[in-house]
Amino acid sequence: MRTLEQQSRKITLTLLAGQSLFSAAMIIAFTIASIIAVELGGSAGWTGVPSTLVVAGAALMAYPIGKFMDSVGRRKGLSVGYILGIAGSLVAGQAVILQSLPLFLAGVFLLGMTKGVLDQGRYAAAEASPEHKRAQAISWVVLGGTAGSILGPSLIQSTSQMAVRMNLPELSGPWFAAALIFGVILVFINLLLRPDPKELARQLAQDKTPTEHEHVSPATNRPYRQILADPRAKIATVALVCGQLAMVVVMTMTPVHMHQHNHGLGAISLVIMGHTLGMFGLSFVTGWLVDRFGRNALIAAGSIILVLACLTAPLNASVVWLAVCLFLLGLGWNFCFVAGSALLSDGLHVEERGRVQGLTDTMINVISGVGSIGGGLIFAATGYLVISWLSILVSVTPLAVVLLLQNRPQPVAIEPVR
Incomplete structure (x- = not known):
């Protein structure tokens, strides 16, 4: 067996x-x-x-x-x-x-x-x-x-x-x-x-045993408000949603920004390839880092990388510069996405994971749509510099939430035998 x-x-x-x-x-x-x-x-x-x-x-x-x-x-x-x-x-x-x-x-x-x-x-x-x-x-x-x-x-x-x-x-x-x-x-x-x-x-x-930082909560079908009382759920949700919003806004505006600087489709494709590599290419390393150093540490690191990408992207319009910045944007998203997904699973009972994870994914998809539309309007009115630097405020939020909540006690479920 x-x-x-x-x-x-x-x-x-x-x-x-x-x-x-x-x-x-x-x-x-x-x-x-x-x-x-x-x-x-x-x-x-x-x-x-x-x-x-x-x-x-x-x-x-x-x-x-x-x-x-x-x-x-x-x-x-x-x-x-x-x-x-x-x-x-x-x-x-x-x-x-x-x-x-x-x-x-x-x-x-x-x-x-x-x-x-x-x-x-x-x-x-x-x-x-x-x-x-x-x-x-x-x-x-x-x-x-x-x-x-x-x-x-x-x-x-x-x-x-x-x-x-x-x-x-x-x-x-x-x-x-x-x-x-x-x-x-x-x-x-x-x-x-x-x-x-x-x-x-x-x-x-x-087989799970509570750690010294956790206290036991009953494995019931909890309302969402009670689930969010767990700091793990709060940190994970913020990491997933804010990481998605910052990534979508800057990523979708970058091709238009490059077009305005007379870059061709080949150059734009190279930058997007760099971004895709950052989003997915190093995922197997990210997972090991998250399990080795902890969810909160990688969410904080992802937040910092997102801030760096949003800060530097509008400073130079060259292809190499933007490719590096968009790679960092993808990598910061990847850290927040993998670590946030793992942390969200950690904080949920088996019988409630699907609905809560589904609701979180709904938020991610909604924020993607809002980010694309709203980012486009702000970009049209103010330009790439402003939309990128506004995204810094979104990018730093997961780091702030980690620093605020990471030392609070975490309830853990002892699941019923089935």
């Missing part, structure tokens, strides 16, 4: 593979989504609509799917996401064939809901891991975004050509390929994600 550690490792690797394919499918689809929206809508004004619908769909789905996972487990919950991904991809691909903008946008919205479900894969990995390896498990799943960013773009041209050979519109091919990928992951996850991460979480919770 496999030990808990072996089962945990298997589940983490399964989720890593699933996340890599999910990321590839989403990148395949959304590399061309804006192009299709403009073609079908007949106006450049439709450019940002697909990304907005993705954020809206993810925000709408994250909380209810979290509650659903609390009831039925992670495997069935994630399966819902893959089914939505199949449906959304097929609808969008058919919309391209029919040249129907409303149908296309409906498919995109379904894929946003897919993202709201599958972003919780990192929490499934955390749930199946002992506390001292929880951040490493999360970081491996986050690393899947890097694999997907390499695999996805490489499939766009070949799937487009395949569609042409089948006498279908060129841009329909990637959507049907995405549907196929979601179908493969659905089968893969249902075969290999066993036992369910929630079952392992219950076994791990039974």
Whole structure:
């Protein structure tokens, strides 16, 4: 019989593979989504609509799917996401064939809901891991975004050509390929994600002993206000939300800033590649650092790195300078994201993790949308310098909260035997 550690490792690797394919499918689809929206809508004004619908769909789905996972487990919950991904991809691909903008946008919205479900894969990995390896498990799943960013773009041209050979519109091919990928992951996850991460979480919770800094609280279905009384939940939520807001605002404005300084698409792509590397490329190191030095320490470090990135980004418009600054922006986000996700899992009972993590992801998605729109308005009115330095106030907030709350006592749940 496999030990808990072996089962945990298997589940983490399964989720890593699933996340890599999910990321590839989403990148395949959304590399061309804006192009299709403009073609079908007949106006450049439709450019940002697909990304907005993705954020809206993810925000709408994250909380209810979290509650659903609390009831039925992670495997069935994630399966819902893959089914939505199949449906959304097929609808969008058919919309391209029919040249129907409303149908296309409906498919995109379904894929946003897919993202709201599958972003919780990192929490499934955390749930199946002992506390001292929880951040490493999360970081491996986050690393899947890097694999997907390499695999996805490489499939766009070949799937487009395949569609042409089948006498279908060129841009329909990637959507049907995405549907196929979601179908493969659905089968893969249902075969290999066993036992369910929630079952392992219950076994791990039974073995947990409170530390000298923790006091025991009953494992009940607590209201959110009571959950936030735990400083771990407060610090984690602030780290996740503020890290996301600072990253989104500066990242989305940087390409426009570079365009205003006469940089071409090649230069802009290099800077965004540097940013993506910072966000995902070093995740496996981040997880080890979080488990080695502690959640609060890495959240504080991430906050400081975000401040440094926001402070320095507007000081020079050269490609190398901005690439380094955007790398730091991504790295600071990564520290806050991995450490915050691990800390949030630490502070929750097994039976309430899904709904609280889902609500937190809803906040993250909402703040992404608000940050993109609000940041654009501020940027248009004041410029890159002001929007970057305003982001310093957001970036420093996780550090301030860590310093304020880190020494307060932490309640810990002793889970019932099931």
